[in-house]
Amino acid sequence: MVEAGVGVVFILAVTLGFALGVSAPATESAQLDAYAEDAATVLANEPPRHADETRLSEVTRSPAAFDRERDALEARVDRILDDNLMFRLETPHGAVGYERPATVPTGHTVVPTPGGEVTIWIWYV
Amino acid sequence: MRGQANLPALAVALLVLTTTAGLGVAVADGAFASADRDAIDRAGAAALADRLVAADSPVTERRNVLNASRLEADEADETQAGLESLVPEGAAVRVAVDGEVVYERGDPTGSPTVRRLVLLAEAQAVTIEPPLAFGETTLPRRSAAATITVAEDADVETVRANDRVILHDPDGLSGAHDVALSRYETTTLRFDGDPQEGDVTVTYYPERTRKAHLEVTVDAGP
Structure with a gap:
């Protein structure tokens, strides 16, 4: 009878693992990565506001160019993204957007430009 | 005698064990079914x-x-x-x-x-008749292409976009010509020759996104 009890406890332990459930699929960050890539593609192919090749190479060219463009860049990224998304765009000369939270899933993408890499982080509000 | 006393206990033990095992398999099956991740x-x-x-x-x-x-x-x-x-x-x-x-x-x-x-x-066509007082005109908006129409007897040999030659005919240009421009920069068209006002029309295709x-x-x- 003791042996049967041990067996039952063993099987129940295995069952408990299934009953607790399998974690939800991590599809959120894949979707966020897609959003980040889309935003980066749109920005990377956009004409510059003043000079240089594209909008992103314009802001990475010099700290002065970044300071001049930062407000327009932030407004532009904000417009491209949905209202339920938040972003941070990092360039070698500084960043625009919000502080990146540590606890929520984020998507990101890196775009190389002549002046350095631009990283875009996206997460849900 | 001892073996016979254990027989019912064995039967009960087996019954309990199989029931639990069956229950476990059922729960596992349910867990796998709900974990269908598409x-x-x-x-x-x-x-x-x-x-x-x-x-x-x-x-x-x-x-x-x-x-x-x-x-x-x-x-x-x-x-x-x-x-x-x-x-x-x-x-x-x-x-x-x-x-x-x-x-x-x-x-x-x-x-x-x-x-x-x-x-x-969305690209829409905008046609302008550029003022040619200085032989050049700047398109108001960036456009990836333009159609330049030169009248039959106009005196235009060369058309340049930002100093790049895009149309040239030593005997004088005439007719409609499609040209490719850059959508990354503002374009200034320069007409070499002596065109009169109204000899040249430019259609460009600014894009709204x-x-x-x-x-x-x-x-x-x-």
């Missing part, structure tokens, strides 16, 4: 969305920029045929732009939807 549907939707926003897709102008006029009703047949060549066979597919269905085959409701951020571009969502839902079937 992986194939999601992968299909993601791949189709990728192909739709690619630079060479039938609905895009360039990467992530959809051509708005190709989604409108009068060009629907061509667009439908183009989309038909992209979607996998035997799958139920719905493609929507900003909630409006542009392509549907079957009913994929309930399958995962992949969303992409795109721009909808607005943001939109592309939503792709795929049900790959059972």
Whole structure:
């Protein structure tokens, strides 16, 4: 009878693992990565506001160019993204957007430009 | 005697053990069924969305920029045929732009939807008759192409866009010419020769873009 009890406890332990459930699929960050890539593609192919090749190479060219463009860049990224998304765009000369939270899933993408890499982080509000 | 006393205990033990094992298998089965992650549907939707926003897709102008006029009703047949060549066979597919269905085959409701951020571009033609007092004119907005029409007897030998020669004829240009410009910079057209006011008209195609969502839902079937 003791042996049967041990067996039952063993099987129940295995069952408990299934009953607790399998974690939800991590599809959120894949979707966020897609959003980040889309935003980066749109920005990377956009004409510059003043000079240089594209909008992103314009802001990475010099700290002065970044300071001049930062407000327009932030407004532009904000417009491209949905209202339920938040972003941070990092360039070698500084960043625009919000502080990146540590606890929520984020998507990101890196775009190389002549002046350095631009990283875009996206997460849900 | 001892063995016989244990027999009912053994039977009960076996019964309890098999019942528990059966229960465990049932719970495990339920867990696996609920863990159906629609992986194939999601992968299909993601791949189709990728192909739709690619630079060479039938609905895009360039990467992530959809051509708005190709989604409108009068060009629907061509667009439908183009989309038909992209979607996998035997799958139920719905493609929507900003909630409006542009392509549907079957009913994929309930399958995962992949969303992409795109721009909808609309180009309209604007024709100007540039003032030629200084032999040059700057197009008010950036445009990837332009049509330059020169009157029959106008005296224009060369047309330059930002100092790059785009049209040249030593005997004098005439007629309509399509030229490629850069959409990344403002274009200044220079007309070499002695054209009179009204001899030259320029049609350019500035682009308006607005943001939109592309939503792709795929049900790959059972």
